[in-house]
Amino acid sequence: MADRREFVKQAGVLGLALTVDPGHLVTWPVQNYVQGRTLRMDAVIRDLLMEALNAAKLAGASYADVRIGRQRQSSVQTREHQIVNVGDFETSGCGVRAVVDGCWGFAATPRLTKDGVARTAREAAAIAKANRLARDQRVELAAAQSYADASWRSDYTIDPWDISLEEKTDLLLRANAEALKVANVRFVNSGLSFVKDERNFASTDGSVIIQEFIRCQPSVNITAVASDFTDFQSRANIAPPAGRGWEYVKQVDLLANMGRWAEEAAAKLKAKSVDVGRYDLILHPSHLWLTIHESIGHSTELDRAMGYEANYAGTSFLAPPQKMLGAMKIGSELMNIRGDRSQKGAVSTIGYDDEGVQPDDFTIVKNGVLNDYQTTREQANWIKWWYDKQGTPTRSHGCSYAQNWSSVQFQRMPNVSLLPGEKAVSWDDLIAATENGIAIIGDGSFSIDQQRYNAQFGGQVFYEIKNGKVAGMLKDVAYQLRTPDFWSAMDLIGGAATYELHGALNDGKGQPGQSNAAGHGAVPARFRQQNVINTGRRR
Amino acid sequence: MSQTRERVMSRDEMQAVLERVMRLKNADRLAASLSSSWTGNTRFAANQMSTSGSVENTQLGVTAWFENRRAGVSTNDFSDTGLEAAVRKAEALAKISPADPEDMPLLGPQTYQPVPAYFDRTATSTAEDRARAAMSALELARKAGDLETAGFLIVNAFSQAIANSAGLFAYHRTTGDTYTVTVRTKDGTGAGWAGADNADWAKLDFTKVAQRAIEKARASRNPVAIEPGRYTVILEAQAVGDLVQLLGGGFGGGPLSARSADEGRSPFTKEGGGNKIGEKVVDERVTLISDPQDPDLLGQPFDGEGFPLGRQAWIENGVLKKLAYTRFWAQKQGKQPTGSSSTIKLLGGATTQEEMVRSTDRGVLVTRLWYLRQVDPRTVLYTGLTRDGTFLIEGGKVSRAIKNFRFNESPLFMLNNLETLGPTERLAGAEGGGDIVMPPIKVRDFNFTSLSDAV
Numbered sequence: 004m005a006d007r008r009e010f011v012k013q014a015g016v017l018g019l020a021l022t023v024d025p026g027h028l029v030t031w032p033v034q035n036y037v038q039g040r041t042l043r044m045d046a047v048i049r050d051l052l053m054e055a056l057n058a059a060k061l062a063g064a065s066y067a068d069v070r071i072g073r074q075r076q077s078s079v080q081t082r083e084h085q086i087v088n089v090g091d092f093e094t095s096g097c098g099v100r101a102v103v104d105g106c107w108g109f110a111a112t113p114r115l116t117k118d119g120v121a122r123t124a125r126e127a128a129a130i131a132k133a134n135r136l137a138r139d140q141r142v143e144l145a146a147a148q149s150y151a152d153a154s155w156r157s158d159y160t161i162d163p164w165d166i167s168l169e170e171k172t173d174l175l176l177r178a179n180a181e182a183l184k185v186a187n188v189r190f191v192n193s194g195l196s197f198v199k200d201e202r203n204f205a206s207t208d209g210s211v212i213i214q215e216f217i218r219c220q221p222s223v224n225i226t227a228v229a230s231d232f233t234d235f236q237s238r239a240n241i242a243p244p245a246g247r248g249w250e251y252v253k254q255v256d257l258l259a260n261m262g263r264w265a266e267e268a269a270a271k272l273k274a275k276s277v278d279v280g281r282y283d284l285i286l287h288p289s290h291l292w293l294t295i296h297e298s299i300g301h302s303t304e305l306d307r308a309m310g311y312e313a314n315y316a317g318t319s320f321l322a323p324p325q326k327m328l329g330a331m332k333i334g335s336e337l338m339n340i341r342g343d344r345s346q347k348g349a350v351s352t353i354g355y356d357d358e359g360v361q362p363d364d365f366t367i368v369k370n371g372v373l374n375d376y377q378t379t380r381e382q383a384n385w386i387k388w389w390y391d392k393q394g395t396p397t398r399s400h401g402c403s404y405a406q407n408w409s410s411v412q413f414q415r416m417p418n419v420s421l422l423p424g425e426k427a428v429s430w431d432d433l434i435a436a437t438e439n440g441i442a443i444i445g446d447g448s449f450s451i452d453q454q455r456y457n458a459q460f461g462g463q464v465f466y467e468i469k470n471g472k473v474a475g476m477l478k479d480v481a482y483q484l485r486t487p488d489f490w491s492a493m494d495l496i497g498g499a500a501t502y503e504l505h506g507a508l509n510d511g512k513g514q515p516g517q518s519n520a521a522g523h524g525a526v527p528a529r530f531r532q533q534n535v536i537n538t539g540r541r542r
Numbered sequence: 543m544s545q546t547r548e549r550v551m552s553r554d555e556m557q558a559v560l561e562r563v564m565r566l567k568n569a570d571r572l573a574a575s576l577s578s579s580w581t582g583n584t585r586f587a588a589n590q591m592s593t594s595g596s597v598e599n600t601q602l603g604v605t606a607w608f609e610n611r612r613a614g615v616s617t618n619d620f621s622d623t624g625l626e627a628a629v630r631k632a633e634a635l636a637k638i639s640p641a642d643p644e645d646m647p648l649l650g651p652q653t654y655q656p657v658p659a660y661f662d663r664t665a666t667s668t669a670e671d672r673a674r675a676a677m678s679a680l681e682l683a684r685k686a687g688d689l690e691t692a693g694f695l696i697v698n699a700f701s702q703a704i705a706n707s708a709g710l711f712a713y714h715r716t717t718g719d720t721y722t723v724t725v726r727t728k729d730g731t732g733a734g735w736a737g738a739d740n741a742d743w744a745k746l747d748f749t750k751v752a753q754r755a756i757e758k759a760r761a762s763r764n765p766v767a768i769e770p771g772r773y774t775v776i777l778e779a780q781a782v783g784d785l786v787q788l789l790g791g792g793f794g795g796g797p798l799s800a801r802s803a804d805e806g807r808s809p810f811t812k813e814g815g816g817n818k819i820g821e822k823v824v825d826e827r828v829t830l831i832s833d834p835q836d837p838d839l840l841g842q843p844f845d846g847e848g849f850p851l852g853r854q855a856w857i858e859n860g861v862l863k864k865l866a867y868t869r870f871w872a873q874k875q876g877k878q879p880t881g882s883s884s885t886i887k888l889l890g891g892a893t894t895q896e897e898m899v900r901s902t903d904r905g906v907l908v909t910r911l912w913y914l915r916q917v918d919p920r921t922v923l924y925t926g927l928t929r930d931g932t933f934l935i936e937g938g939k940v941s942r943a944i945k946n947f948r949f950n951e952s953p954l955f956m957l958n959n960l961e962t963l964g965p966t967e968r969l970a971g972a973e974g975g976g977d978i979v980m981p982p983i984k985v986r987d988f989n990f991t992s993l994s995d996a997v
Binding site: 085086087088089090091092093094095096098106107108109110111112113126127129130131133134136137138139140167168169172176189190226228231232233234235237309310311312313314315317318320322409410411413448449450451452453454455456457459461479481483485514515534536538539540541 | 581583584585586587588589590591592593594595596597598599600601612613614615616617618619631632635636638639640641642643644668669670672673674676677680684690692693694696722723724726730733735805806807811812813814815912913914915916917918919920921923925926927929946948950991992993994995996997
């Protein structure tokens, strides 16, 4: 481990004292930071966190938090019988956020030295001070419990970094070969991506927290091409990402399932192009999660409802909160939506958020009526009147997140899930109950307006339902919806046995843009008389 | 950070680091890329200052080869041990990686035409400068009383160098400055957006951007619903860019990829096989180019492999002239490789936007598009919505605000239905990012498929 003097010496030798510091004080992986299954923060990192907090306080910060993070990503990508890319990416550094005089400032640096983090803390405070001239109202944070020595690790049993590259590539190439056995299937891309993220956090409120999580994403895209080159069709998005380790890849079982997915791609070439019109839609959890995400997940972010994302991601139809909470009917009685960061294996699950709050489980939509928003410490105060009315404390739901050390934390989505119905209704029951419908499996094209009213969704596989039976495959299907009308049309919903976890690792929001994982649990459900369009126009 | 220090690494500094990396090579071949970045940003929303930040980073990527086995790693630990660990890890992964039958030899030394894209005025701008710029919108909105504004100003400096063990070295540095403002009326019925983007801080007119967003917001109040359907539409340059940039799609796997076309999975696949190069694909007034040297584009003059990039016409006078060939695909098909461009420009015409409106009896004026997602790759059909200023044109005049539409449309269909082109401008805030220059255009039969209540 290099100390400050050594690092200056190295820099001198290289003639690089100017722009790039040659080294970190922290050498990853820090020794002994894992003792059995318990994470222990390294003393050097703790010192750096305290150094930055002290520097921020000396520079006038009334509140500051510091994150020292190390994020690793591993990726293997293939096509057909060959490798496309093998990579292992790593970034580490320190981000400091400070409130001075009621304004926010943030700065980040890769220089993990005492001087580097202290300078960055002063920079964060200086930016906050510079913003004073444009300040109107002061930033106020809701009270939060502090955690002096906390740790948390996500739920995984096999670390993907313990699996050899050979095993990963072998799995993908053998799976590709299975897909290519199917007639008309000419192309297949497959990949395995993993993220391993260590987050060390400290705040002037007294919290010191270390966390580590792993997320993984198997990906497959199979393309079938018509023999006369007049059509091509794909089957993709075969398995959701998960907040789990290599054991999840084994569970997805690419090898056993690849042939079936390839058959589906080829069958789409011969599928009937859909007739436009009104249909009852039966949406599988592998599809419905994305509709939940776009129409309910984003519209119930409190920063959006308050106009804080107006310049990019947009606002929300669920605004202003004082007219909406407890009053706005978004859907049918069957609609109950929960926010949490606690479901095992879900991609938004975490022990503590990026401002040190332990997230709670909360009800966003209760029997079809808006009940709460996703919040951070700054935002919880904005709807204090509602919590007072409910007799509950005004506290953050723990939705603060930054994509890594170099990004400022802000409100991001927890797991936002559609809860099962009380009756033991299955997927087959939904089909059997439907006279004229379309069943959709898998997520496809998605687009929604900046207030989350008007959306259009495609899918992966579409089946025509006639008189309670699957009548055949369809293609060129998309449906257009208006959020409250759509959710009000939900009249049948799966039971607890049909509940599945889905989600995405790349949800975009913010300026500068940040990518976030968003988990969604869902059951299958039926939506009456939805507007289906045909997307197969040729001119 | 101290203002006496350069924001990003110089050519000499980068060369020194990359030479250190090259000296660590045990593999048959080694390539490395180094990027050094600084960004300063300021956000405001709900007439308040929001988050602001300053982020610096330096990141190294290393790729190692043993014969045709290859792997890449990246790190931002620049200690001797950090660099050595990165090279050794890339080498260890490369050794056990499956052979890549499409592997190509490294490019040797190349000649690049320098692009003067770095402006000290941008790189030395401060948090106070940004806060003052934000006041351009905040002050106007607060004073107005009936308006609420949100905006974003981001300033960056970036340098990148590439080196490999065949002797290639490339360096480029750039600055950027993007300002976007949304203004909403407090009654919730009107919203307007405007933006500007320039490598040179001195060339951004912050007040003009704020005023334009305010005008749009006020004019768009109380929109009425008109029937979705096919309309004559005037798309401002921003809206044109939102759709037309999708043809580029990074050039690798996007619609302009030669390989996708040859493989039968592209809009430029010919029935029966092969691609449509040489065929007329859009209106004959359409010319679509990439050119890092163009003074409005100012792109990086090389791609990730160090391949030199110059002016390339993809579509010229409506004819598909060129598709993007990787070095592997070019060799296989007996063509010239094109490299992977990051700039895109649709050449303009002489008709101003005002003239387009005057010549329109009934039509729709669109400020910008939002949430574009591909619906059908066979035709580059996308869906998305209009946003922040959608107006009805009647009798040669903008007559009133209308509700936003969802569209299902392809840039190829749109450029076939062209009426007129206007003068080009550089865009800010395009959904895909990058260096984009577009004209406003007027087209017929643009396909709006439903109404949105969103403001």
